[in-house]
Amino acid sequence: MVVVYGEPNVFCKNLDDTQENWEDCLQNCLNTWSCVLVHQLTEKSCKFFTIQDVRNVKILDSSSNKKVAFKISLPTDTCPRETQAPPLFGNDSSSLIITNGEGTYYKSEVTYSPETWDYTEEINIETWDFNYGMLNCLTDIPENYVPLDITEEYPYYHKLTSPFSPGETFFMRGKTAKLGKVTTIAFLNTETSDYPLYIILNQEHDVSNNVSITIWKNNNQLLRNIPEIYPNPYGPEEDFEIRVTSTKDVATIYFNTTKIEYPLYSGVPLPNINYFVINYNGESQPNQRGELYFLGWTGDCQYLNM
Template structure:
């Protein structure tokens, strides 16, 4: 059932997603030597190698330890950006902290054991979560770091997109669950055009694509000024459609659209208008993997996008270096992550 509601205050449902901390941690030894981030002063220790391995394993933000002739060096999150691959003839050993359920078969090469990447999600014990991700090239293992800070609203200082009608794809890193909010801002097209917002899952073939919800907003296209919401299964099978709904926007008007949902109903906020759309269980909204603006190459599609985002966008890249203030605090015995 569709209902049209005018409102003055939008209450946004929100969820607090907590990342799953990496478990089954192990230290994996390989031949290599660290490439340190510039400007970091290090103080080698004189512990034996086995103690170094146990200490790194027990330290929440230690991601790598390097063996020295008379001790070792520890590298915490953001303090190491790359490790050069060596052979046994070089005699240099490092150990990566890796999450492994079981020890992989011998033919698989450490430390990634055949995987493209290896991620480590850690916490300092409060509400701060960090991700350390390792990838490999032919001669290095490289580190990238992220901090878990979920987007809560449209940023005040965003840089406007340069998009004037071409399809815009936003991949969903996790499910669009009840409580998550999608938002976009922009300018509606001139009279005679339309634009679409598709909550979409791309299948392996052209006939396997699903739309939990396709919102089509028309301003004079085909002599229609309306909003139409529909659901498609396997690309061409339209399960349901609600049409001739209100379109509150004039041509060339700045707009803000927000979408959230319960288990059964999607709420589409269009400036001062709320449309509610009953979801079809055959195509769950939680199964969608992309949100796409102007998908499909249909005639008359156009819109100017300023910003697009959702509250499930949580992992933000952080620099793999430590600033001078962090170094000073580190020398005083305090670990600081940027």
């Protein structure tokens, strides 16, 4: 919590006062997931503001003796130097991602405004402005998903915006390749040319109609001399669905209802990947011809303004 001189300017008027000392007010706001601001009323009373309760705070100096405390996300555990004024410490804005613990995430962002019209005093005032958003993330393949319009030739790249951490889920729908061709699903770090997980659906003749799973480092060094081979639950040109989730040590791969537990290698961390790539192994291969209908993961998120 960052304490500064100020008072709420645009806010919900029907919020109740809380009868407790200032230190308890600060601690209770910090411990309450939805609290973004607390305003000191007296030495033994305060008012809590949760998401969307407050829109801006009037900036005051120490002579006012009116205090507010922002819940701010600081880059380190060390308080910023006082040469930059709180609560933004020289930054244009400060964002806080908060969750209700049930899978819904919210963004609270504070920015500085040098000119906000005060309708009471009919003058421009300096304020800290709040903006809120809700973070919507994919949790599964949408029932009414729009098939991907892939105009370029494979390979198809899907860039990750955050680590593919343990507990995240990758999901894809597509069609297997023709007889004699393959479909590849690469979990790739393009910066190091590592494949923490590389899956091949072989649509060859009966003796090699299988699923091959490998791990590669530096593009050419295969960490296991013999790929892990599993029965292929699909025939050529057949619709399929794949899901991949993991712990730190094991990837769990589902082809529809077929489940494969595949041990990972600590030297090639799965969270370090930056792309999912379909039909790829360093270059576009003529025999890689699986089709992609939809691809997503639980890290695909979008903010919606509130």
